[in-house]
Amino acid sequence: MKNITTLLFDLDGTLINTNELIIASFLHTLDYYFPNQYQREDVYPFMGPTLVETFSSIDPDRVDEMVERYRTYNLAKHDELVTEFDGVYDTIRTLKENGYKLAIVSTKMRNTVIKGLKLMNLYDFFEVIVALDDVTEPKPHPEPLQKALAALGSTPEEAMMIGDNYHDIEGGKNAGTLTAGVSWSVKGKEFLQTFDPDYMLDTMSELLDILQVSTVNK
Missing domain, CATH: 1.10.150 (DNA polymerase; domain 1)
Known part of the structure; x- marks a missing residue:
């Protein structure tokens, strides 16, 4: 890949x-x-x-x-x-330890995004947050993803968008990134698959396998 x-x-x-x-x-x-x-x-x-x-x-x-x-x-x-999903904290921590650039791209307001990240002890892992009040056009428009990529100094070709809704998959496609859907979406795995994500995750830790990330620090 x-x-x-x-x-x-x-x-x-x-x-x-x-x-x-x-x-x-x-x-x-x-x-x-x-x-x-x-x-x-x-x-x-x-x-x-x-x-x-x-x-x-x-x-x-x-x-x-x-x-x-x-x-x-x-x-x-x-x-x-609000509760946590299994494996999310450990996966995000491992990605951060391995040098990946991490951003949140959400259709929520910034203060609520931060509240949720802090509640689940995820806030410190993310360099960039692009929330609803940071953009003119929300997902699936590419603007939020483009803004996150610019802030991180990344190109679409080196990025992947991960989400539980078609807005995330279409947003990724519109911005030119790879995409991954999550099977724990409340709308169901089959629904999300109709939007043809590049990958479908049954657990968040599968992202480490896709990226071939070692669980041992580099």
């Missing part, structure tokens, strides 16, 4: 398990405006796009207040509902 030096990671559903937090936040918000109209499975399609995109498709006249209600609840419940 190409000489990969740079790894761009989505955050939610990829490095940290925010699935229950996101689902609960959507249901809390939607139940306020549309009581008893939304079930758990109904909000799965909303996971990945920005909140503005999602709420605009539901009620264009109340987008701002719905986003505010969602974020208030989400922050209040964050530490209670």
Whole structure:
């Protein structure tokens, strides 16, 4: 494979398990405006796009207040509902120890990205964070990935985008990087495979095998 030096990671559903937090936040918000109209499975399609995109498709006249209600609840419940995925910490630590450039490319706001990284003790591993409030166009537009690559001094040819949603895979393709999907996506491995990622990870540690990274420090 190409000489990969740079790894761009989505955050939610990829490095940290925010699935229950996101689902609960959507249901809390939607139940306020549309009581008893939304079930758990109904909000799965909303996971990945920005909140503005999602709420605009539901009620264009109340987008701002719905986003505010969602974020208030989400922050209040964050530490209670966010958990770690198996193998993520050890894999990210090993990549950092082996000299890889690491960045977060997320459709969340920067303060919430940092909150999640710090909660899972991942914050110090990442040189660059590109969040929703850092860009004009979110994933799958290439802008967030291009901004991360520029900050790291990397080219698309030496980078891989890893994520749990089609926005991550399409964003990587649009920016010219390799792509990897994660099978623990709440939307399912089969769904993600339809977007033809270059790799599909069943565990985060498989990334070390793909990159042929030794678990012993260089």
